[in-house]
């Protein structure tokens with residue numbers, strides 16, 4: 001098995017490279033900067049191939065012979081589509097680490113037919129937020145039956161974001177531009193349904209904002225749901241005023257120690273059409289490290305187990321329970337409760 005990593009020189013890309021080496025999976029590191037790619041390869045012995053995202057042919061050539069592409073080069077709204085197109089052209093499966101809700105819908109809208117024709121599976125959002133939140137929502141939906149309302153709340157704490165994440169968080173899209181699902185489609189909306197949310201690990205309710213979370217783009221594709229929205233816990237006021245120059249001046253991302261201390265919680269609540277309430281919770285640490293674990297396992301499963309061709313939500317590509325059990329082996333806790 002050979003996996004191409006696009007964006008291998010970046011903060012998340014290097015973690016993906018480390019995870020591939022740890023698992024003994026052969027990799028090709030793809031990007032625009034030979035020096036940074038060689039540094040990312042380190043002592044792994046992985047091949048380096050140079051391709052700029054602006055050059056479609058060189059990108060497809062760089063993916064030649066790869067069974068799957070893991071794409072970590074963001075912001076995905078700006079950089080993602082050419083990489084999906086090149087992976088399909090190279091007949092390689094595709095997963096990425098995006099957290100950008102609008103981009104995820106764009107991938108479904110743009111690439112479904114091409115992926116089916118090429119016989120490859122394209123699974124965006126296989127990161128610490130998009131993967132587990134989609135899986136837990138599916139498991140909650142299975143328990144609840146047809147769902148009237150589904151709410152997913154996400155809470156990051158004790159950590160910090162990478163520069164690449166900050167560049168990818170467009171506050172206009174993330175907050176005011178957030179989409180919710182209702183009447184069989186996605187739409188912008190007014191106020192969030194909740195101002196606070198009680199997370200399983202928090203003593204007190206946490207302030208939440210409406211947010212463009214990935215699962216709102218993926219879950220309605222496999223869970224029958226009347227309305228679904230996303231909430232983000234904590235205060236993100238600084239995001240609304242931070243400038244690109246300030247982001248450029250920050251460290252590339254948290255150091256290893258800080259990274260491992262970061263905690264994330266996903267809390268899902270479904271009201272079934274029969275009046276029952278079902279909740280799901282996922283808790284983990286080291287969001288960037290877990291993102292690498294999730295993206296590599298997703299690519300490995302597409303290659304070894306296969307999935308149907310096309311653009312797929314995580315739960316359409318993988319069995320949600322066995323994937324969550326795999327994450328349990330990496331310290332992620334999850335449960336579904338009724339009532």
Ligand SMILES: NC(=O)c1ccc[n+]([C@@H]2O[C@H](COP(=O)([O-])OP(=O)(O)OC[C@H]3O[C@@H](n4cnc5c(N)ncnc54)[C@H](OP(=O)(O)O)[C@@H]3O)[C@@H](O)[C@H]2O)c1
Nearest residue numbers: 007009010011012033053073074099127128162164165168
């Ligand atoms: N949702 C989640 O939970 C989650 C978790 C982790 C990461 N992510 C997302 O993953 C993305 C990467 O984050 P990061 O922290 O790794 O960012 P990063 O450190 O800035 O890395 C970005 C990568 O993209 C490459 N790149 C940028 N512009 C390019 C271009 N025009 N052509 C070719 N390559 C280009 C960079 O190459 P150079 O080295 O040459 O600059 C680098 O390899 C972000 O969108 C982030 O939000 C999401």
